[in-house]
Amino acid sequence: MEKFWINGEPGRLIDITDRGLAYGDGLFETIAIRQSAARFLDLHLDRLYAGAARLKLPAPERDGLHAQLAAAAAGITAGVMKLILTRGPGPRGYAPPQHPQATIAWSVASQALRPWTQIRVRWCETIAGRNPLTAGLKTLCRLEQVLARAEWQDGSIAEGLMCDEQGLLTGGTASNVFIVSGARLRTPAITHAGVSGVMRRVILQQARGHGIDASEALLTRQDLLEADEVFVSNALTGIRPVGQLEERQWSPGPVTRRLAAQLVTLGVDECVGNC
Amino acid sequence: MEKFWINGEPGRLIDITDRGLAYGDGLFETIAIRQSAARFLDLHLDRLYAGAARLKLPAPERDGLHAQLAAAAAGITAGVMKLILTRGPGPRGYAPPQHPQATIAWSVASQALRPWTQIRVRWCETIAGRNPLTAGLKTLCRLEQVLARAEWQDGSIAEGLMCDEQGLLTGGTASNVFIVSGARLRTPAITHAGVSGVMRRVILQQARGHGIDASEALLTRQDLLEADEVFVSNALTGIRPVGQLEERQWSPGPVTRRLAAQLVTLGVDECVGNC
Secondary structure, eight states, X not given: OOEEEETTEEOOEEETTBHHHHHOOEEEEEEEEETTEETTXXXXXXXXXXXXXXXXXXXXXXXXXXXXXXXXXXXXXEEEEEEEEEOOBOOSSSSOXXXXXXXXXXXXXXXXXXXXXXXXEEEOSSOBOXXXXXXXXXXXXXXXXXXXXXXXXXXXXXXXXXXBTTSBEEEESXXXXXXXXXXXXXXXXXXXXXXXXXXXXXXXXXXXXXTOEXXXXXXXXXXXXXXXXXXXXXXXXXXXXXXXXXXXXXOOOHHHHHHHHHHHHTTOGGGOSOO | OOEEXXXXXXXXXXXXXXXXXXXXXXXXXXXXXXXXXXXXXXXXXXXXXXXXXHHXXXXXXXXXXXXXXXXXXXXXXXXXXXXXXXXXXXXXSSSOOSSOOXXXXXXXXXXXXXXOOOEEEEEOSSOBOOOTTTTBOOXXXXXXXXXXXXXXXXXXXXXXXXXXXXXXXXXXXXXXXXXXXXXXXXXXXXXXSSBOOHHHHHHHHHHHHTTOEEEEEOOBHHXXXXXXXXXXXXXXXEEEEEEXXXXXXXXXXXXXXHHHHHHHXXXXXXXXXXX
16 A cells, blocks of 8 residues: 655645656656655765755755655565655746746555565666766656666566766666676766766765775676676665676675675675575 | 646546656646647647557547537637647556556647747756657656756746756757758757757748748757847747847848748737847
């Protein structure tokens, strides 16, 4: 049973003139709920408010929003919270209203944890557009990801990897990608495309805190194919080791296992187990 | 007084899970209303249905939609119709639902014609992302245009011109751009960015029908600065001659005037007059 709130009140209807619908003029967050708590809520709000500042979106007072979201997560053992912030309703035209009234909406639903398994991935033909102004942000403009995800129906393929026009790896359709080469952990830089994932941020912090050489880099398909280990990350699934990409196969490696075990200590229950 | 319809019924509220809002997973049209008729309605629907086919969006039966839109325009002397088509509501996740139920929404409002004048434009710093899969389409993902339009407040500047990462001119934030060099009319190709404007299409047809050498091309800022005439086009404003771009100035030239006069014969009343 999914529950919805709009501007703090129960409800699920928004005005057709909302700029989130009209122009993708907004941001969103997808947050795991574990044991009645919105996991990494502060990191999600950090990203949301940083994005709002970059786009000059109005945003509600943070402490009050934090309290409302924490309350919405209560009673849910395992689930997902979605949070949407838009520039609100407005007249036709791209020019932002002088005094926009933000729309802030959230929803919560139970969702069972999936077992920790290796996954199979594919390359997507759909490219990720490059734009430094929106790179890193989880904006409402996600049609490229929709089209990339629509490229396959095969249920055995869990994720698709995308590159930009220059052939640089940007990430999965709904995840960040990491590669391990020797002792080095690398993930695509998000200066021109890609999303600054909260789980990505946690993984980079954990890796550095445990003495792993971790960096953001410009990575190609070839870098990935030559890597010793590959995994994807996402706020709802933690770390998922990539076992197969077309002809290339990997076994879960020591760096991936070590980071997954570290995440478990932070409440990322979906990384419990062996695969 | 603006009037709204959603899926054929009067109303202005949509579900928060609509993929148009969640992911920009949809298209829109902005259509001029003149003398109780939706102008170039067939061309707008051509573009909408072509876009829907490219994105594999479900779309309502065309004849019925055409009739409803024509009826909605009745009684409006001069105004604007906005039409939105989305992949409809759905569960969380980028993967399109197997059996999507489209949302089709439209609105009409009166809007007085603006006098035919030369306009002042500027360069935008915000770049237009390149993606051949969505290039030409008027998708709901328009955050780049919003950010470009937010670059200036000066009411004397009517439009901002955008380039892509390669420095190629893509168009105005809400218009197409044409340049005249000698006897040649050129407009940016829309293979990697930009919108396939209905007025742009009408102008190219008219130009070719009247023996003007008209083509789509890769154009740079320098091409524009060196042009003899520059104008922008839009479904609501027809042709607007560019009189000033930062230090560069132009007077309305013969090709621009000739095309504007031709548009007037097609019902583009906003190009009536001298400027």
